[in-house]
Amino acid sequence: MDLRFTPEEIAFRDEVRVFMREALPDAIRAKLIEGRRLVKDDLVVWQRILNTKGWAVPHWPTEWGGTGWSPVQIYLFRDEMQQAPAPEPLPFGVSMVGPVIIAFGNETQKKRYLPSIANLDEWWCQGFSEPGAGSDLASLKTTAKRDGGDYIVNGQKTWTTLAQYADWIFCLVRTDPAAKKQQGISFLLIDMKTPGITVRPIQTIDGGHEVNEVFFDEVRVPAENLVGEENKGWDYAKFLLGNERTGIARIGISKARIRRLKQLAALEQAGGRPLIADERFRCKIAAVEVELKALEMTQLRVVAAERTRNSNKPDPASSILKIKGSEIQQTISELLLEVIGPYALPDPIPHDDGERWNEPPIGPDWAGPLAPQYFNMRKTSIYGGSNEIQKNIIAKAILGL
Amino acid sequence: MDFALTDEQRLLQESVGRLFADHYAFGARNRYRQEPEGWSHSMWQRYADLGLLGLPFDESHGGSAGGPVETMIVMEALGRALVLEPYLATVVLAGGLLRLGASDAMRVDLLPKIASGDLILGFAHAERQARYHLSDIAVGARRDGSGYVIDGAKSLVLHGDSANKFVISARLGGGQHDRDGVGLFLVDAAAPGLSTRGYATVDGLRAAELALTGVRVDEGSVIGPPGAAFPLIERAVDMTIAALAAEAVGAMAAMHELTVDYMKTRKQFGVAIGGFQVLQHRAADMLVALEQARSMAMLATMMAPEDDVHERRQAISAAKVQIGRSGRFIGQQAIQIHGGIGMTMEYSVGHYFKRVTAIDTLFGDADYHLGLLAESGGLVAA
Ligand SMILES: Cc1cc2nc3c(=O)[nH]c(=O)nc-3n(C[C@H](O)[C@H](O)[C@H](O)COP(=O)(O)OP(=O)(O)OC[C@H]3O[C@@H](n4cnc5c(N)ncnc54)[C@H](O)[C@@H]3O)c2cc1C
Numbered sequence: 001m002d003l004r005f006t007p008e009e010i011a012f013r014d015e016v017r018v019f020m021r022e023a024l025p026d027a028i029r030a031k032l033i034e035g036r037r038l039v040k041d042d043l044v045v046w047q048r049i050l051n052t053k054g055w056a057v058p059h060w061p062t063e064w065g066g067t068g069w070s071p072v073q074i075y076l077f078r079d080e081m082q083q084a085p086a087p088e089p090l091p092f093g094v095s096m097v098g099p100v101i102i103a104f105g106n107e108t109q110k111k112r113y114l115p116s117i118a119n120l121d122e123w124w125c126q127g128f129s130e131p132g133a134g135s136d137l138a139s140l141k142t143t144a145k146r147d148g149g150d151y152i153v154n155g156q157k158t159w160t161t162l163a164q165y166a167d168w169i170f171c172l173v174r175t176d177p178a179a180k181k182q183q184g185i186s187f188l189l190i191d192m193k194t195p196g197i198t199v200r201p202i203q204t205i206d207g208g209h210e211v212n213e214v215f216f217d218e219v220r221v222p223a224e225n226l227v228g229e230e231n232k233g234w235d236y237a238k239f240l241l242g243n244e245r246t247g248i249a250r251i252g253i254s255k256a257r258i259r260r261l262k263q264l265a266a267l268e269q270a271g272g273r274p275l276i277a278d279e280r281f282r283c284k285i286a287a288v289e290v291e292l293k294a295l296e297m298t299q300l301r302v303v304a305a306e307r308t309r310n311s312n313k314p315d316p317a318s319s320i321l322k323i324k325g326s327e328i329q330q331t332i333s334e335l336l337l338e339v340i341g342p343y344a345l346p347d348p349i350p351h352d353d354g355e356r357w358n359e360p361p362i363g364p365d366w367a368g369p370l371a372p373q374y375f376n377m378r379k380t381s382i383y384g385g386s387n388e389i390q391k392n393i394i395a396k397a398i399l400g401l
Numbered sequence: 402m403d404f405a406l407t408d409e410q411r412l413l414q415e416s417v418g419r420l421f422a423d424h425y426a427f428g429a430r431n432r433y434r435q436e437p438e439g440w441s442h443s444m445w446q447r448y449a450d451l452g453l454l455g456l457p458f459d460e461s462h463g464g465s466a467g468g469p470v471e472t473m474i475v476m477e478a479l480g481r482a483l484v485l486e487p488y489l490a491t492v493v494l495a496g497g498l499l500r501l502g503a504s505d506a507m508r509v510d511l512l513p514k515i516a517s518g519d520l521i522l523g524f525a526h527a528e529r530q531a532r533y534h535l536s537d538i539a540v541g542a543r544r545d546g547s548g549y550v551i552d553g554a555k556s557l558v559l560h561g562d563s564a565n566k567f568v569i570s571a572r573l574g575g576g577q578h579d580r581d582g583v584g585l586f587l588v589d590a591a592a593p594g595l596s597t598r599g600y601a602t603v604d605g606l607r608a609a610e611l612a613l614t615g616v617r618v619d620e621g622s623v624i625g626p627p628g629a630a631f632p633l634i635e636r637a638v639d640m641t642i643a644a645l646a647a648e649a650v651g652a653m654a655a656m657h658e659l660t661v662d663y664m665k666t667r668k669q670f671g672v673a674i675g676g677f678q679v680l681q682h683r684a685a686d687m688l689v690a691l692e693q694a695r696s697m698a699m700l701a702t703m704m705a706p707e708d709d710v711h712e713r714r715q716a717i718s719a720a721k722v723q724i725g726r727s728g729r730f731i732g733q734q735a736i737q738i739h740g741g742i743g744m745t746m747e748y749s750v751g752h753y754f755k756r757v758t759a760i761d762t763l764f765g766d767a768d769y770h771l772g773l774l775a776e777s778g779g780l781v782a783a
Binding site for chain 2: 129132134135136139158159202203204205207211268269270271272280281330334337338341342343344345346347362363371372374375378379381382383386387388391
């Protein structure tokens with residue numbers, strides 16, 4: 001047992017750190033520090049910078065652009081990128097559909113889709129959830145019927161993150177209505193420009209437009225867009241969701257937010273002295289730092305175990321990371337809300353999707369995004385498998401209950 | 402000891418309940434928000450017709466001399482309906498200052514206008530640097546001939562962009578944090594030198610920033626003892642906190658009901674999610690939090706008129722702590738149990754969540770009042 005990274009790992013981390021400092025555009029960094037919303041272009045610009053460096057998809061096999069890094073290196077890379085803070089690469093391509101295509105797709109599909117995912121030339125969204133199928137995803141009803149060389153897709157997806165920008169959607173669809181729940185599902189890639197697809201925005205309580213409903217009305221999809229085998233989609237989805245949960249701890253992001261929290265608590269005056277001088281407030285910050293450190297150690301244990309595990313299945317311990325990671329993000333957002341105190345009240349919602357008002361802000365200029373961010377962070381315990389569902393997984397898969 | 406409502410109070414409860422059931426469904430609320438001032442004048446007239454706008458005022462001032470319990474009943478109903486109108490700002494807060502501190506002439510002039518729905522008031526007190534410290538007042542009033550001249554900036558004036566008149570606090574003497582040296586003045590919204598910048602708040606209500614440059618007021622516009630008005634402010638704010646506690650309880654109760662209903666209807670895995678024991682326990686915890694909050698709202702209501710400032714402030718702080726904590730827990734869990742739907746603007750539960758979040762930031766959040774309470778020795782004598 002040794003806590004220290006090797007000298008090589010430390011040298012690697014430093015190299016990443018320098019890169020993040022130099023390559024990340026200041027305007028994007030500032031948005032993330034201040035908690036303002038990113039626009040599509042911010043993600044595209046950053047992804048292309050990464051891709052030029054050869055770091056767009058470190059976890060992929062080297063023949064498709066992967067770096068061949070060890071799990072520890074990938075961890076360090078992600079941590080540095082989150083702490084920078086740099087945008088998280090759009091997960092739907094690089095972390096979700098990309099790995100599924102690599103593991104289960106054919107050569108044609110790999111050549112067709114992977115390079116444009118790595119460079120974010122094509123924007124992907126995730127069409128899993130439906131109005132009636134959330135936690136119980138396998139009860140999904142969207143159908144795909146074979147018709148010659150095509151599938152005809154009918155149904156509705158919902159909560160589809162950033163579908164308004166998407167060129168492609170990967171969907172779970174029911175191809176065998178007679179089969180038992182999980183067994184009649186297939187994994188289909190659908191071009192968003194196909195006739196019969198309608199995207200309707202859903203506004204979230206923070207005022208943002210992050211999620212959508214996607215309707216499919218007699219949508220014709222070439223059969224070659226099926227990934228893997230027909231009716232095996234559920235296995236691919238489980239593989240994908242397992243990947244999603246490991247990335248979801250967001251430890252680096254939480255570190256960056258705590259840094260911001262301390263910075264603002266030093267600026268905010270309370271009773272003639274900075275809020276950070278209030279021991280009670282400092283203790284609250286320290287308490288969440290302890291939680292975060294523990295989570296980081298847990299994450300490192302999972303990462304270290306990856307080296308020796310030879311199972312293709314995700315570690316059920318990733319549920320621990322999801323639960324704690326989301327709770328910590330939520331707690332930090334509460335503390336940021338408390339820092340601005342009464343200036344949580346003005347509604348800063350900009351009308352031009354992500355940019356500032358022309359008028360000066362009400363109260364301190366750092367206050368604006370923090371209340372919406374607190375509201376928005378409630379999503380982290382709902383999506384990616386709700387925290388209740390994660391606990392069910394722990395109870396079943398780890399505890400055998 | 403008696404927690405029961407009188408027959409008259411029950412009648413009041415029923416009639417406001419009916420008013421909001423008939424006219425304040427979630428869809429109607431969304432429409433009222435689109436009106437020019439962000440709330441409904443026709444509803445305001447209904448409140449006047451029902452006697453709600455004069456509720457705490459004397460009969461001689463067009464009111465019905467209701468006490469804190471009557472205000473609690475109305476505020477809880479307002480909370481359930483997520484009401485947008487400036488009731489708190491006009492009737493409870495600024496109206497309370499006038500009722501408790503204004504001259505007879507001013508009361509005779511203004512209170513009937515509030516009661517009839519013809520006068521909207523704002524209380525311009527908070528300032529940018531003050532955070533939650535009630536006596537941190539930098540806006541100054543200096544004597545000038547027979548009147549005063551006020552200069553400075555006020556912030557977060559609830560419904561300030563709808564107000565016809567403001568009650569403005571300003572410093573006549575003493576240091577910036579002193580309880581002494583504070584005066585209150587009635588100023589017309591159209592007064593030369595006063596400018597207002599209105600904006601929406603996160604809960605869908607309205608507020609305004611006020612800039613005052615050389616605003617002149619005459620002797621007759623002074624409210625309460627000039628230079629010694631702070632205790633009056635404290636009393637009115639304590640009454641307002643009690644009212645907010647009742648509003649928050651209404652909002653929490655509504656969220657809890659929505660959640661329990663949703664648990665009975667939403668099906669996953671072939672069963673209603675209300676069948677999952679973990680969610681049953683969560684809903685039970687929410688009820689515990691709600692009832693604790695309700696109890697403290699009652700305590701605040703009963704203690705709001707208390708003359709012993711120390712006891713009153715302790716009870717008010719304790720209530721604000723409980724309201725803040727219960728509101729946060731119930732709001733967060735209501736969203737969690739609704740899943741994705743809870744995160745949307747189209748559904749009401751998120752709006753309740755935002756209102757209770759906003760209420761926590763008004764007149765000191767849970768943490769601030771916890772500090773006050775601890776410093777004042779706590780509730781159980783050592
Ligand atoms: C902001 C956001 C972005 C999203 N992005 C996407 C996306 O891009 N693509 C996509 O496909 N989906 C997306 N989702 C959907 C997300 O995965 C679902 O919201 C989630 O699976 C929960 O489903 P639901 O909302 O239908 O809630 P429900 O499943 O109806 O759950 C309601 C409540 O019941 C609880 N519950 C359910 N079953 C059980 C059980 N067995 N035991 C105990 N408790 C239970 C849940 O934990 C929750 O608290 C997103 C959601 C949000 C909020």
